[in-house]
Every structure is written in C-alpha cells, then in structure tokens.
Amino acid sequence: MGLLDGLRAVLGVRAESDAKRDADPDDLFGxxxxxxxxxxxxxxDSVDSGALCFAGVDSRSFREAVAEVEAILEAGREDTGTDFAVTEDDHGYHWVVLEESDPEDLITSMHFAVDTFIEHGYGSRLLAAVFGYRSNDGPAYWIYSFRRGAFYPFAPRPGRERDASAEFKLESVLDGELDVESEKDHWYPLWPSEDGRHPWE
Incomplete structure (x- = not known):
C-alpha cells in the first residue's frame, strides 16, 4: 500500500459510512x-513541522479558498515566523506544509488553515493533519483523520514496516489527552512516495 492508498483510505472510498461526525478544527488543539x-x-521531540492534506477541486471558489489560506499564513509568518509552503504530491493531493519550532504556533497556524477551508464550504475536502516527532527508536506521527474526527499514531520503519509496539504505547499514554481512534482498522499508514520521502519532509 502506497501513499495514494493511505490517502484514499483517509479520505474514505467509503467516506460517508466511515465518517463519525463533521470535522472540528478545535480537535487540533489537543x-x-x-x-x-x-x-x-x-x-x-517535535520535528518542528506539520502538514495538512486536502483534495483539490477544479473551481474558482476553491482556488480562492486556497489563496485565502496562503494569505492568512503569510500574515502569520510575519508575526510568528511560521514558514509554510503549499505543494502537490505525485498523486494529485495537496499539502500545506508548516515549519515552526514553537508547537503552539504550529498548531494555531494549522487551525487557521483548517478553519478557512471550512468557512469556504470545503471542509469535506480535508483529509488529514500530520504532526511529526522523533526519538532514538525512529520517527512517529500523530495523524488526525478529518473523516473520523480522531487521531491515530503511525510509527513507520524501514522496509515499509510499522512499529506496532510503539504505536500501541503512544495510544496508551495519549488516549484521553487526544481523541484516539478506537478502531485499529482506521489507523491507515501514510507511506512515503516512491522517492522515499513524505510530502511534508
């Protein structure tokens, strides 16, 4: 399963049946x-970056929504120094990638971006928010699925393996502090693209 498959799962080919509730950007403050x-x-330790993934729409109003997100983040960059880029991956999914050493500012900037999409009526195009961490054992990510309205851990290892013990430990410690997805079938992996990198790296 590649990045495309993971994102399709997060978006949900069965999107309506998979969705638990409407996405709430305030969940990110967890x-x-x-x-x-x-x-x-x-x-x-935080890797000082995060990313928001969304599926595009070929319409003028959607392009205007993206432009407003960029304008808001540009204004925030002047105040907080949070750097950002809007990119598209090999599969046609779009990413707002944020770099910020202060986790509070990173989360606030992510919230502004999400809230703007929702205000423009494009909340359904939001797929996932990704927050990266690293330890001596390797990287770990908390992924927020907008369709499910919940977080889940993802600890990738070389060879497209997952460190299940690390993921379960993350769940056991953070469950309650975060709204952790209870159904493990929805802990979708976001594997890197063919070049071995994630879009937010």
Missing amino acids: MSTAYLTMEAELGY
Missing part, C-alpha cells in the same frame, strides 16, 4: 498538551 507528554513521558 496537540498543544500532547507534545509535552510526548517529550516528557515518551522521549519524543
């Missing part, structure tokens, strides 16, 4: 305390 727990209790 990461404001989670990053402290990740560091203090689990030994994970």
Whole structure:
C-alpha cells in the first residue's frame, strides 16, 4: 500500500459510512498538551513541522479558498515566523506544509488553515493533519483523520514496516489527552512516495 492508498483510505472510498461526525478544527488543539507528554513521558521531540492534506477541486471558489489560506499564513509568518509552503504530491493531493519550532504556533497556524477551508464550504475536502516527532527508536506521527474526527499514531520503519509496539504505547499514554481512534482498522499508514520521502519532509 502506497501513499495514494493511505490517502484514499483517509479520505474514505467509503467516506460517508466511515465518517463519525463533521470535522472540528478545535480537535487540533489537543496537540498543544500532547507534545509535552510526548517529550516528557515518551522521549519524543517535535520535528518542528506539520502538514495538512486536502483534495483539490477544479473551481474558482476553491482556488480562492486556497489563496485565502496562503494569505492568512503569510500574515502569520510575519508575526510568528511560521514558514509554510503549499505543494502537490505525485498523486494529485495537496499539502500545506508548516515549519515552526514553537508547537503552539504550529498548531494555531494549522487551525487557521483548517478553519478557512471550512468557512469556504470545503471542509469535506480535508483529509488529514500530520504532526511529526522523533526519538532514538525512529520517527512517529500523530495523524488526525478529518473523516473520523480522531487521531491515530503511525510509527513507520524501514522496509515499509510499522512499529506496532510503539504505536500501541503512544495510544496508551495519549488516549484521553487526544481523541484516539478506537478502531485499529482506521489507523491507515501514510507511506512515503516512491522517492522515499513524505510530502511534508
């Protein structure tokens, strides 16, 4: 399963039946305390970046929504120094990639972007928000599925393997602090593209 398959799953070929509720951008603020727990209790440091994935629409109004997101983030960059880029991957999915050493500013910028899409009526195009961490054992990500309205851990390892023990430990420590997806079948992997990199790296 490649990145495309993972994103299709997050979007949900069965999107309507998979969806638990409407996406709530305020869910992202759960990461404001989670990053402290990740560091203090689990030994994970933030990689100082995050990403928002969305599916595009070929329409003028959608392009205007994206332009407003960029304008808001540009204004925020002047205030907080949060850097950003809007990119498209090999499969046609779009990403807002944010770089910020202050997790609070990173989360706030992500929230502004999400809220703008929702205000323009494009909340259904939001797929996932990704927050990256690293430890001596390797990388780990908290992925927020907008369709499911929940977070889940993803700990990729070389050879397209997953560190299940690391993921279960992340779940056990952060469940309650984050709304963690209870159905493991929805812990979709977001594997890197063929060049071996994730869009947010």
